[in-house]
Amino acid sequence: MAEVKIKNLSKRFNLDSPLAVDGVNLDIADGEFLVLLGPSGCGKTTTLRCIAGLETQTEGEIYIGDQLVNGLPAGERDIAFVFQFYALYPHLSAYDNVAFPLRAQNLQKDEVDQRVQQVAKLLRIEKILKRRPTGLPSGEQQRIALGRAIIRRPQVFLMDEPLTNLDAALRTDMRVELKHLQADMATTMIYVTHDQTEALSMAHRIAIMNLGVLQQVGTPLEVYNHPATLFVAGFIGTPPMNLINCHLNGSNSLSDESGAFTISISEIQNLKSKIQNPNAPLMFGVRSEDISVDTAEGAGEVRGEVIVREPLGDETIYEVEIGQNIIRVKTEPTLILNTGDNVGLNFAHDRIHIFDAESQKAIKF
Amino acid sequence: MVNSGLTQNNQLDKEHSGDKPLRVRFRWLTDNRMSFLFLSPTMLLLLFIAIFPLIWSLRLSFTDWSVIGDAGKIPEPVGFHSYGTALGLGETRTEKRVGVEVAERFAITGQFVLPTVIIELLLGFGLAMLLNRKFLGRGLLMTVMLIPMMLTPVIVALYWKYMLRTDIGVINYLIHDIFGGPRIDWLNQIKIAIWALVLADVWMWTPFMMLISLAGLSAVPKYLYEAADVDQASAWFKFRHITLPMVTPLLLIAVLFRTMDAYRLFDQAWVLTGGGPGGSTEVMSFYLYLVAFKDFETGLASAIGYIMLIVIIALANLLIRKINEIADEG
Numbered sequence: 001m002a003e004v005k006i007k008n009l010s011k012r013f014n015l016d017s018p019l020a021v022d023g024v025n026l027d028i029a030d031g032e033f034l035v036l037l038g039p040s041g042c043g044k045t046t047t048l049r050c051i052a053g054l055e056t057q058t059e060g061e062i063y064i065g066d067q068l069v070n071g072l073p074a075g076e077r078d079i080a081f082v083f084q085f086y087a088l089y090p091h092l093s094a095y096d097n098v099a100f101p102l103r104a105q106n107l108q109k110d111e112v113d114q115r116v117q118q119v120a121k122l123l124r125i126e127k128i129l130k131r132r133p134t135g136l137p138s139g140e141q142q143r144i145a146l147g148r149a150i151i152r153r154p155q156v157f158l159m160d161e162p163l164t165n166l167d168a169a170l171r172t173d174m175r176v177e178l179k180h181l182q183a184d185m186a187t188t189m190i191y192v193t194h195d196q197t198e199a200l201s202m203a204h205r206i207a208i209m210n211l212g213v214l215q216q217v218g219t220p221l222e223v224y225n226h227p228a229t230l231f232v233a234g235f236i237g238t239p240p241m242n243l244i245n246c247h248l249n250g251s252n253s254l255s256d257e258s259g260a261f262t263i264s265i266s267e268i269q270n271l272k273s274k275i276q277n278p279n280a281p282l283m284f285g286v287r288s289e290d291i292s293v294d295t296a297e298g299a300g301e302v303r304g305e306v307i308v309r310e311p312l313g314d315e316t317i318y319e320v321e322i323g324q325n326i327i328r329v330k331t332e333p334t335l336i337l338n339t340g341d342n343v344g345l346n347f348a349h350d351r352i353h354i355f356d357a358e359s360q361k362a363i364k365f
Numbered sequence: 366m367v368n369s370g371l372t373q374n375n376q377l378d379k380e381h382s383g384d385k386p387l388r389v390r391f392r393w394l395t396d397n398r399m400s401f402l403f404l405s406p407t408m409l410l411l412l413f414i415a416i417f418p419l420i421w422s423l424r425l426s427f428t429d430w431s432v433i434g435d436a437g438k439i440p441e442p443v444g445f446h447s448y449g450t451a452l453g454l455g456e457t458r459t460e461k462r463v464g465v466e467v468a469e470r471f472a473i474t475g476q477f478v479l480p481t482v483i484i485e486l487l488l489g490f491g492l493a494m495l496l497n498r499k500f501l502g503r504g505l506l507m508t509v510m511l512i513p514m515m516l517t518p519v520i521v522a523l524y525w526k527y528m529l530r531t532d533i534g535v536i537n538y539l540i541h542d543i544f545g546g547p548r549i550d551w552l553n554q555i556k557i558a559i560w561a562l563v564l565a566d567v568w569m570w571t572p573f574m575m576l577i578s579l580a581g582l583s584a585v586p587k588y589l590y591e592a593a594d595v596d597q598a599s600a601w602f603k604f605r606h607i608t609l610p611m612v613t614p615l616l617l618i619a620v621l622f623r624t625m626d627a628y629r630l631f632d633q634a635w636v637l638t639g640g641g642p643g644g645s646t647e648v649m650s651f652y653l654y655l656v657a658f659k660d661f662e663t664g665l666a667s668a669i670g671y672i673m674l675i676v677i678i679a680l681a682n683l684l685i686r687k688i689n690e691i692a693d694e695g
């Protein structure tokens with residue numbers, strides 16, 4: 001078991017291509033479950049493969065435990081890698097697949113067998129040990145791949161979207177199982193996914209990447225409640241955070257270009273002191289659940305027209321048009337509004353976010 | 366113009382067939398029938414140049430007809446007599462000799478086909494393993510290596526005829542002048558002449574094996590090797606449990622092609638050795654040619670031809686069954 005330290009990791013595949021990973025710094029504690037989250041092509045897999053030694057970084061250092069592993073081949077890093085497509089040896093039985101890493105270490109036959117049985121029991125694959133992986137359902141192939149990863153008791157688990165190819169129900173089950181498995185074994189885990197539900201439900205901490213750049217590292221609640229960048233604000237949460245272009249307006253309010261959306265903020269002095277240029281373009285952000293609807297005539301901080309109603313059963317989402325902007329509001333399912341209704345909106349002021357539109361960073365005020 | 370033409374046509378239609386429109390009159394011409402119509406010229410051509418001769422030769426194989434002596438006569442059926450003769454069941458001395466010869470020629474063919482295909486497989490696969498990586502000039506090297514395969518067999522045989530000569534041949538120059546070995550009279554020594562045929566064929570067709578092997582090798586998913594790397598697998602393990610099983614089906618198909626092709630070798634034998642010395646390189650096709658066009662035993666030749674066909678079909682089926690077995694497992 002070991003911690004993993006990544007210092008200034010960069011990777012460029014071809015001389016003329018942009019950086020696939022751009023100066024990533026990340027410390028992962030011993031026994032931590034860290035999820036690397038980001039949209040397709042943001043460099044998650046590349047980062048993971050650099051840690052595994054399947055890819056050589058252009059720059060930067062990687063430590064596993066206390067050891068600098070930069071030049072070490074994958075086999076000597078004491079890691080286990082689970083591939084998105086499982087990468088099982090097609091001509092070996094499930095048993096031989098799972099036993100393989102132990103045999104490569106020349107362990108005694110008895111011990112190999114004992115450990116395979118143990119792992120098989122843990123993953124509930126005892127019945128299919130004799131079968132070859134091809135032709136087995138993907139869920140079982142996935143378990144075999146997991147078995148092969150955990151049997152050696154490596155220092156670090158590296159998993160690249162291991163649940164992506166499972167169907168939805170199985171994915172939910174496996175999510176829980178994986179989480180328990182990692183907790184029981186207390187082995188450091190770096191887990192790549194583009195699915196925020198997976199990330200939020202499993203991770204101790206989430207590292208969010210975009211275009212090769214690490215955006216924010218934090219616990220699921222931290223990244224949800226305090227997104228550090230515009231990207232994180234827009235990426236995490238369903239529906240995504242409402243974001244409105246705006247600027248400081250007069251003494252105590254923010255408004256969009258047309259002025260249709262104007263909201264006064266009591267901490268405005270605080271905010272002003274954090275901004276060099278008083279005309280700087282800003283971004284106002286608020287989550288749909290932090291907005292309440294007031295149907296009374298003339299009420300609300302801002303007023304707009306209901307244009308779409310999305311009943312989801314346990315809640316209803318309304319899209320409200322205010323000038324050029326559309327704001328999504330999450331409401332109780334009992335609140336029934338019709339399209340065309342003119343309503344007032346109130347914001348939970350302790351839960352609003354202001355971003356610098358140029359640097360894309362959150363402004364704490 | 367166009368319009369008037371159309372109306373004119375319509376009028377013609379009406380004159381010839383009352384008031385029925387084309388759509389109704391050609392109702393019998395369904396899509397299916399139409400496709401048969403389009404295919405029929407090709408089918409007829411095939412029938413005349415392939416299927417008819419096939420059936421005709423099958424008929425001849427049951428007669429003792431000779432294209433020279435019996436020209437113009439109706440072939441007289443003699444049942445399985447020719448087949449019996451070819452298989453060594455003949456009664457007269459000549460017939461018995463034919464049986465012995467056929468057996469011998471089959472053996473010679475085997476002596477040629479087996480080493481040829483095995484050497485081509487090993488060499489081709491080995492070369493493919495070497496070429497299955499990125500390096501400077503790979504494309505050029507591959508192109509150069511594929512040239513033998515694109516030449517005409519007769520031309521290849523002519524090259525080798527010169528290269529194998531005792532006096533001016535480059536092969537003997539290498540063996541004798543460079544390495545100090547004895548000069549070998551490749552084409553005129555029993556037991557060695559067959560290897561001259563093997564040599565020329567290996568030179569010509571190894572690139573084919575290489576090409577197919579390369580296709581197989583590049584189709585093996587890279588992540589399997591990566592998984593093996595993470596698991597500290599040895600190079601031998603990766604070869605034995607990943608590479609080999611994944612390319613075997615394709616290799617067997619290549620072997621099938623080469624076996625069928627080598628089995629009917631004719632050109633090289635004709636040019637290089639002329640069947641000699643002492644008939645030691647008379648492979649089956651060559652022997653068949655002699656029976657058909659030297660002895661003009663057309664009936665017997667047809668029978669031998671069909672025996673060859675049955676043998677190769679049986680052999681091919683064995684291989685195909687093996688390929689399917691492997692495909693089912695994987």
Ligand SMILES: Nc1ncnc2c1ncn2[C@@H]1O[C@H](COP(=O)(O)OP(=O)(O)OP(=O)(O)O)[C@@H](O)[C@H]1O
Nearest residue numbers: 013014020038039040041042043044045046047194
């Ligand atoms: N072998 C390679 N050669 C060249 N470019 C590559 C290679 N692998 C990845 N890239 C590029 O690097 C960038 C990051 O790719 P990466 O596979 O790490 O993304 P990802 O976050 O894992 O995306 P996904 O969710 O689609 O798996 C992409 O722009 C991709 O095109």
Ligand SMILES: [Mg+2]
Nearest residue numbers: 044045046160
């Ligand atoms: Mg990826």
